[in-house]
Amino acid sequence: MSNIPAELRFAESHEWARLEADGSVTVGISDHAQEALGDVVFVELPEIGKVFAAGDAAGVVESVKAASDIYSPISGEVIAVNEDLGGTPEALNSEPYTAWIFKLKPSSVDVDLAKLLDAAAYKSAIGE
Template identity: 80%
Template sequence: MSDIPAELRFAESHEWARLEADGTVTVGISDHAQEALGDVVFVELPEIGKVFVAGDTAGVVESVKAASDIYSPVAGEVVEVNEALGSEPEALNDTPYASWIFKVKPSNAEADLANLLDATGYKAAIGE
């Protein structure tokens, strides 16, 4: 059974989003996603300054099983990426909610986050 923190919002494509005190949105992959992928061996991070529409492909997570696109759950500009994943991609397996992938300065955080699933909705979406 997956860990699904109540304070996060989730995309059906298994990314999580957390609104930070500074107004940015931190993005990562869910515990369910990392379990399905298996051992993560590489993470392709988005470029800082890149602007996404919600749902745009933002990067790739590769595991021993497969490669999976990472989508931006909110619209906005990438302001930071987790460079540590370059040398420690397995952190996504070990601590999926602490090991974020990128941060976005959202263009419409309130509306985009409202379109995502809460913990209960995500739990239902993954059949748990």
Template identity: 60%
Template sequence: MSNIPSELRYLRSHEWVRLEEDGTVTIGITDHAQESLGDVVFVELPEPSTVLGAGDEAGAVESVKAASEIYAPLTGEIVEINGTLEDAPETVNSDPYNDGWFFKMKLKDDGELGDLLDAEAYAEFVESEA
């Protein structure tokens, strides 16, 4: 079973969201997603200051097996991207919830967080896909 931290929120498209103390959110892909993709070889991230709506395509992740879009889980502005992934995309495989994050957003409406899955609901979703 994949690692599913309880303090994060999740999407059915396998992104995770962590609310930070400053009110921004950090977004990445789940352990389950990186396991399914295999060895990540490239990550395309959005430009800082880009405004995205919930569900908008925000970038892509490519592995030796497949390519997959990354979606914005919430509405807001990109305030930071993880530049480490340019030179070390494999960080997504080794540490998807910490060093392998993709981007940070300033939310337009933090009420959207309530629409995301909690860890238990995401785990049930992953099990139902198997």
């Protein structure tokens, strides 16, 4: 059974989004996603300054099983990336909710976050 923190919002494509105190949104992949991927061996991070619409491909997570796109769960501009994942991509397996991938300055945070699933809806969506 996956760990699904109640304070996060989730995309159906298995990214999580956390609204930070400064108004930015931190993005990562869910525990369910990392379990499905298996051992993560590489993370392609988006470029700082790149602007995404909700649902745009923003990067790639490669595992021993497959490569999977990471989608931006909300619209916004990339303001930070987790450079630590370059040397320790496996952190996405061991700490999926601490090992974030990128941060966004959201375009319309309230509207976009409201479209994402809460923990209960995500749990239902993944069949748990």
